[in-house]
Amino acid sequence: MSRDTTELSEQGWETTDLADIRAEWDLDQARDHLNHGSFGAVPRTVRRAQARWRELSDENPMNFYRELRPPGVRVARQAATRFLGAEPDSLALVANATTGVSTVLASFALRPGDEIVLTDHAYGAVTMAARRFATAAGARLMIAQVDLAASDEEVVSAITAVMTDRTRLLVVDHVTSATARLFPVHMIAQAARDRGVATLVDGAHAPGMLPVRVDTIGADFWVGNFHKWAFAARSVAGLWIAPAWQERIRPLVVSWNEEEKFPGAFDNQGTVDDSAWLALPDALDFFASRQPKRLREHNNALAAYGQQTVAAALGTDLTGVGGDPSLSMRLAPLPASVSDRQDGAHALSERIARELNAEVAITRWRDRGFVRLSAQLYNSADQYDRFAAGLAALLR
Structure with a gap:
């Protein structure tokens, strides 16, 4: 899915600024951390x-x-x-x-x-x-x-x-x-x-x-x-x-x-x-030093991009799923064949981590399965592109 990197990924941040900000976290660079919402991620200065x-x-x-x-x-x-x-x-x-x-x-x-x-x-x-x-x-x-x-x-x-x-x-x-x-x-x-x-x-x-x-x-x-x-x-x-x-x-x-x-x-x-x-x-x-209004706008827009990108790759419909513009978490529906598996959420999450080197939340609500995507300053649009393509291939 094509994108304007300045508009979607940077959201007004200079590329060098984002690089400096992302360096504040000691997250494992070998995987994409797209699940900030579950446990957060502690910056080095706070640790x-x-x-x-x-x-x-x-x-x-x-x-x-x-x-x-x-x-x-x-x-x-x-x-x-x-x-x-x-x-x-x-x-x-x-x-x-x-x-x-x-x-x-x-x-x-x-x-x-x-x-x-x-x-x-x-x-x-x-x-x-x-x-x-x-x-x-x-x-x-x-x-x-x-x-x-x-x-x-x-x-x-x-x-x-x-x-x-x-x-x-x-x-x-x-x-x-x-x-x-x-x-x-x-x-x-x-x-x-x-x-x-x-x-x-x-x-x-x-x-x-x-x-x-x-x-x-x-x-x-x-x-x-x-x-x-x-x-x-x-x-x-x-x-x-x-x-x-x-x-x-x-x-x-x-x-x-x-x-x-x-x-x-x-x-x-x-x-x-x-x-x-x-x-x-x-x-x-x-948090205050990261310009809260700008931070939220960046995260919200990036979460929306991730939702749209993953749903498009999976061929699932976002109608009725929602996505409030003030939130940095979004749902992308899983295909019905995956949603029908009663015990599949944990197993799928583990498989994604193992095979795609990505961390996401797989949730289940009213017998429907979803990928819950989060966005934080250490994330970038290419991580959602990579995850979307990998997940689509994994679920074929």
């Missing part, structure tokens, strides 16, 4: 910052835990709060979005007969967490079926259609993982609030990919990973809680800050390695 925190903890553990770590965590938390445009002391640091979801569910008072609503786009571990806590309380899950190409109004309608007078909590994605959909979380939260239902937004992919102002969404709870699109080390996420709920939500693990109010109670989790938290300000500085 160095994290390593320095680990060195400090090993050089003098007493001094580290007594003098260095507490203010370091507070500085990191404050940096995360500013990054998300939130009010001071409205956000705690947790390991990842799944931890944040489980934290809210563990503290949310459910009674027998109560209901939690999710959609059929929900992340698998989030659905499992909701099922565990609902079952323990004698509550039940309600799953809203949301079509892949549903309009914002149709998304809201599908979700509210399964709500009843027993619905207590709605868990909804900001950006869906398996289907790369941007949900209208402002509209959804308002509709839930009108019905007296609390909303927990799983924003795992939002920080960095989207310009988030978390306290304007209208949700009761929101959690997002910094180690995906904001260049942080793994694992660090922010758990935002509306003021009315802050006294009720407690950390999953009881530790020495237990008596403090939110968010300080979350700051001390014993001797866990929280060097990723401590290096978060370095990651957010790196």
Whole structure:
């Protein structure tokens, strides 16, 4: 598929600029990394910052835990709060979005007969967490079926259609993982609030990919990973809680800050390695230095190019698949012969890695198989060209 390299691949960046930026990552150059969305990729400067925190903890553990770590965590938390445009002391640091979801569910008072609503786009571990806590309380899950190409109004309608007078909590994605959909979380939260239902937004992919102002969404709870699109080390996420709920939500693990109010109670989790938290300000500085608006435009355009290129090579139709222009992840449908294989996603992902030297996410939703492609500054258009041609040959 032909392209204008300046328009598609560079998106306003000078070629030398991109070369310098790509050198910030120590990714294996023998393969194409087209799956930033799953685990992110940590720039060298952030890894160095994290390593320095680990060195400090090993050089003098007493001094580290007594003098260095507490203010370091507070500085990191404050940096995360500013990054998300939130009010001071409205956000705690947790390991990842799944931890944040489980934290809210563990503290949310459910009674027998109560209901939690999710959609059929929900992340698998989030659905499992909701099922565990609902079952323990004698509550039940309600799953809203949301079509892949549903309009914002149709998304809201599908979700509210399964709500009843027993619905207590709605868990909804900001950006869906398996289907790369941007949900209208402002509209959804308002509709839930009108019905007296609390909303927990799983924003795992939002920080960095989207310009988030978390306290304007209208949700009761929101959690997002910094180690995906904001260049942080793994694992660090922010758990935002509306003021009315802050006294009720407690950390999953009881530790020495237990008596403090939110968010300080979350700051001390014993001797866990929280060097990723401590290096978060370095990651957010790196993100800011990459000109966020320009970065997003580059990634979004490159993801769209990858989607179109792979779909064209496979001969699959993008009608109804979607692809929001503000997202750096896109779906390309797999041929029906591949989609029909119930256990084929993991096997295909392994085969792609082994035979094509490429890393992608293979997802399955409503018995359809997709390649989920991500785009980041270290990617280039020729990587999607190469992958598209290789995948088409592999699936013949």
